[in-house]
Each structure stands twice: as C-alpha cells, then as structure tokens.
Amino acid sequence: QNSNFKENEVLSVTLSVQYLFQLDDDEEEEEEEEEEQEDKFDISISVKDPEKIGTNDMNAFQTPLPMFRNKTFTVRRRFSDFLGLYEKLSEKHGPNGFIVPPPPEKSILGMTKVKVGKEDSSSADFVERRRAALERYLQRIVHHPSLLQDPDVREFLEREELPRAVGTQALSGAGFLKMINKATDAVSKMTIKMNESDVWFEEKLQEVESADQQFRKLHVLVESLVVHRKELSLNTASFAKSTAMLGSAEDNTALSRALSQLAEVEDKMEQLHQDQATNDTFNFAELIADYIRLLGSVRGSFDHRMKAWQRWQDAQAALQKKRETEAKLLWANKPDKLQLVKEEIAEWEVKVTQYERDFDRVTATVRKEVVRFDKEKARNFKREIINYLECLLQSQQQLIKYWEAFLPEAKAIA
C-alpha cells in the first residue's frame, strides 16, 4: 500500500473543471454572483516517468509519501478548497521564509474584465482562465520539494472528501482578496528599518520591487492588447458582412464575386484574430498575472525575514531592559524582585539565542528560495514568450494562405 515517493519522480497534475450551478446549502453568499456557484475541479494526478530533477540540498524529509505508482487518480475539489490549502501552507511555511505559490483570486489586480459582446464567451473565458491558473498553482506546489512533503498537500491531492475548511467562506471571492491585500499591505507598511548587513538581500529586494512594477505595467498593456485584438475581430466581422452586402449590390459579375470572396477572407481573418486574442490571454496575460502574484509571495518571504529579525531585536531590547531593571534592583536591595528579574533574564537570554537562530535559518531559506525562484522564472519566462510568439507566427502563415487564395479572384475581375 505504502510506496515511497522518490525525490526524482515527477508528479504531474492536470485539472479539469466541472462547473456546478447549484448552490450548497450552508454556503455563505458573497456579493458578486460569480462566487455563488463554486467551481468543482476534477484533479487527475499521475506519476510520470521518473525524471532526474536537480538535486537540492534540503534536508530530506523522512515521512514517506504514499503515492500510487503508475496510476492516475481523480479527486474533486471546490475553489474554496484551493484557497484553504493556500491559507494552511502560507501559515505554516511562510514565516519560515518559504515562497508559497498563491492561487488565483477572483479579480486579478482589480482589472476590469474584458466584456465582449458575444454570448457566453466571456464566462467560458473566465472558467478556462481559472482552471488553467489553478492547474499552474498546483503544478508549482507539487514541484516544490518541501511543499510536496506537507501532509496538507497530500491530503488535498488524495483524500476522497475534503472537510469543508473552517472559515473559508470568508475566503471565497472578495473576502479572499481582502485578506491577501491586507496581509501584503500590513507587511509592506511595516516600518521596520532593518540594518541590512547582507547586501544581497538589499539588491534582491530592489530587483523584486522593480520587477513587480514592470510586470504590473506589462499586465495593463497586455490586457489592452487583448481588448484591441477583440475589437479588431469584431470590426473585421462587421466589415466582412458589409463587404458581402456590397458584393451583392455590385452589378459587374466578376467584381461581385471578388467582393464576396473578400468578405469570406475577412470572415476567416476574424477567426484568426479571435484565436490570437485567446493566445494573448492565455499565453501572455495570464502568465504575467501569475508572476505578479508570485512576486507578491517573494515580497512576503522578505517581509517574514524582516519580522524574524524584528522579533530577535525586540527580544534583545527586552533583555537589555531586564538587565537595567536588575541593576536598579541591586541598588534598591529588593531580593524577591531581584530573583524574579534574574529568572526573566534567563528566559530572555534563551529567547534571544532562539530568535537569532530562527533569523539565520529564515535568511538561509529565503535565499535558497529566491535563487530557486529566479532559476525557474528565467527558464519559464523565456519559454512562455517564445510559445506566445510562435502562435503569432502560425497566424501569419494562415494569413498567407487566405490571401493567396483570394488573389486569383481579384485578378479575374474584368
């Protein structure tokens, strides 16, 4: 039954979505209608052919992970389950300096949703975006060597029925967004002025903050590109119709035919533009959104390190105070109080040592995590952009075919 999951086995996760339209009885209703209906996701998990992945020098976790070798299994999860998983993981591992991948929220960065005039493509779009984002979220988790070992993750992947996470009602939709924003805000607004002894951290934080800025800018631009692409598609369709009408009104037979053919070409172009808008969205815009969320988590890990530092400093300050009190009490000759203070001093000394060790540990973790993040980011980003551009180029090839088919019709006009 229990087979060990070797570190070099690759766990792959794919996500399909079943959209349920009935409300669960005890589900608290949020303001926006999208969150009334919880998506249910079927997660297929399979262990792929063992691949050698890069070894890391993390401490090997002793708990064997029971995985069914060479089998696929499926579980069903609600959207709030994903959020619940994130909450658990970030509570547990965040303070230790781990970069916990965040799931998608309801409204990404408060972007206005692109509303297209066509029937249901907007909601189909939304569902697919969410599914793909959740899939990437899980992929990131299972590819993180430490997170994969977490029992909550295993339970999420394996368990037949997940108990409804307590308090996650508040996490769905706007509530979740508020929580995320509050957490990041609270941490960013910390006026911790840290004496940074390590230049590496100072530089990295700068990089992260600047990257965050640029990615947000990029996201706005790519969303604008999507809008314009969809507009182009609509305008092309409407032009196609108009050209067809013109063709039917034309009394020269050959020209009339050529105009109808032109209308057909433009119709095909409309489809190309639609597909391109999809490419823009899924292979570009969504990925930028992912990076923005991830960078938020990276920021978070830096902030947790600062918190650890602050705790250490506070302990040192408290110890200092106690020593001053001790000195005063020595003068004042109050043996009972003195004894108390001496005990407190001992306690604080332990704490100071503990917190210093914690800070060092968190620092080391953050460093490792950031290096790992950078590597992944460099590899993925390039691949993703190339993928996006290749789709664009395919479009162009298709374009040639359409126009080449039209050219003889134009030449046939007499």
Add this chain to the structure above:
Amino acid sequence: LKLANMRSVSVDLNHDASLLIDIPDALCERDKVKFTVHTKTTLSSFQKPDFSVPRQHEDFIWLHDTLVETEDYAGLIIPPVPPKPDFESPREKMHKLGEGEATMTKEEYTKMKQELEAEYLAVFKKTVQVHEVFLQRLSSHPILSKDRNFQIFLEYDQDLTVRRKNAKEMFGGFFKNMVKSADEVLISGIKEVDDFFEQEKTFLLDYYSKIKDSTAKAEKMTRSHKNIADDYIHISATLNTLSADDSTYRHCGGYYMSSFVFLQKVEGRVASDQELKLTELLRYYMRDIQAAKDLLYRRARALVDYENSNKALDKARLKSRDIPQAEEHQKQCLQKFDKLSESGKKELTSFKGRRVVAFRKNLIEMAELEIKHAKVSSPIQPRDFYTLIHVYNM
C-alpha cells in the same frame, strides 16, 4: 514635411499623352499644404509644353465649383472634390504624446514619435493622391479637359486667390446650394421612362448606402490595427526595461524587445496598406457615386422642368395666350433634358468600367501586400527576429 517624387496610386487611367498631369512634390507648413502641379502637354492651347505651378487646396475647390456651376457640364459626372487635408488626428496624438512623455522610456517615446511621423506621412500621401487623381480625371475627360478654368488652374503662374474671390462673388455658390439640397426623393420619385436610368437610379442609390457602410467599417478595422501596433510599442519598451533591471532576464532582453518591435512594424504596415488600398478606394468611390447621383439629380430636375413646361404650354393653349413663348420654352426644356440624358448615359456607362478597373487594381495590390507582409514574418523562428529587423529595413 516635404514629399518629393511621390508616385501616386491612381484610380483612373491617365493614358492620354497629350495632357499629362501629376503632383510630384508637396510641402506641408503647419496646416497649409502646397501642391506642386506639374503639366506635360503637346496641346497648342498651352503656352509651354512642360511647366509647374504651386496650388493650395482652396484652388482645387474653386476649380471644382466652377465646373459644377457650368450649365454645359450638367450632363457630366464632375469628379468629386478632394477632401481637405486633415492632420487633426496625428496632431492630436502628437500633443497627447508630448503630455505623456514623462511616463515613458526614452525609446518608447522615440518609437511612438516615429509612428506618428509615419501617420503624418500617410495622411500627406493620401491627400496628394486624392488631389492628383482629381486633376487626372479632368485631364482624361474629353470635354472637361478643354475647360478654360482648368487650363488657368494648370497654367496661371500667379496666385489664384484673387481669381477665386471674384468667382465666388459671381456665382454666389447658389447652384452649389441647390445641388447640396438634392432631394433623393426627387430622384426616386420621378416617373422614369428610360429603362437604363431606372436601373441606374436603383443601383446607385443602393450601392451608395452600402459603400458608405463599408468605408466606415474599413476605417474601424484600420484603427484597430493601429491600436495593436501601438500596444506592441509599449509592451516592447516595458520588456526592455524589465530586462535591463533584472539580471535573470538580461540575456534575452534584447530578443524580446526586438520581437515586439518587429511585430509592431508589421502590424503598422498592414494598417497603412489596408488604408491606402482598401479604405481609400472605398472612400473615393463613395464620393464618385455621389457625383453620379448629382448627375441623376440634375437630369431629374431637367425632367421636372420639362414636365412643368408642358403644363405651362397646355395652360397657354387653354388661355390662348403666350403660346409661342411657351412652345419655345418647352422645346428648350426638352432639348436640355435630351442632352442630359444622352450625355448622362455615356458618363454612367464609362463610370462603371472605371470603377471595376479601379477595384481590380487595388484589390490585387492589397492582396499582394498582405501576402508580402505575412511572408516576411512567417517561416521564421522567434529567435531569428533580431536579424529579421535588419532585413526588413527597420
């Protein structure tokens, strides 16, 4: 902005070597465009065989209006007046760009500026083309090419402004107002005896509304292409900044930026070619059809006059008074109407041919350009974008 040695895309045939006109050159100062109108002729009616004059847009309007207001030409399709050069759109964008300069990187700003300059140039190109075509339509018309004012326009080496003012006082633009208030109801309402004109009327009215619609839709398409091209500029600039700041992106930064620069160039060219070949074509023929409709209107008016003269003659016969005048008037109206009908038929028939030829030429050219652009960007791996930019002459 100076435009030298421009080859225009004519929608008309300019085969008659006895009178060749082109606008090889134009100068743009602020809002005023000065066209250099160049004439080469073997006709003895001109003083020189090869000469050029500077002309403004208002001079073209004057010429057009005098032609419209000439009775003798009532049975002809007067080529549509070229629209006023309109630099409003790029100028406004340039203004906005200046305001937003602080929010962009230097490169972004430079590229946007380049794009706007290209847009200026495109507007410029279009306006030269459309003014040139107007003159070429006249020079290739058997009757209009002999017009005295046309000759003055081509030859008179002084400023035409004084002449223009005089002309306005003479005509007062009253006939123009009449034409402008052309009631389509009048055209569609008359009882048509001639099958040819009946068909033409139906056809032109229908075609006009459809081509007007197509023109508007084509304009919207072109605008979308331009928007996308602009988006690519901003995206490439942002990717560039990203790669400059961040060590992990640095090694592929130039590559991303050049990819999007390339895409933007292609998109921009597609937009402008579509504009010139398709939108301009539709726009021009929309105006030309309006000119044809004006001809129908004038003929309809002549028919109404004739019918009224018949009624007047009947009345005169009834009253046994002023019969000879009424008969004479009726005869004249009939003559006028017949002349208009005969001339109109010829004009409308050659108009058909002209339209078909122009559509053929422009549709072929547009298809060829679209293929060229798509081919340039197509069989290539994204990694080759960098070299491609140099090949594509950016």
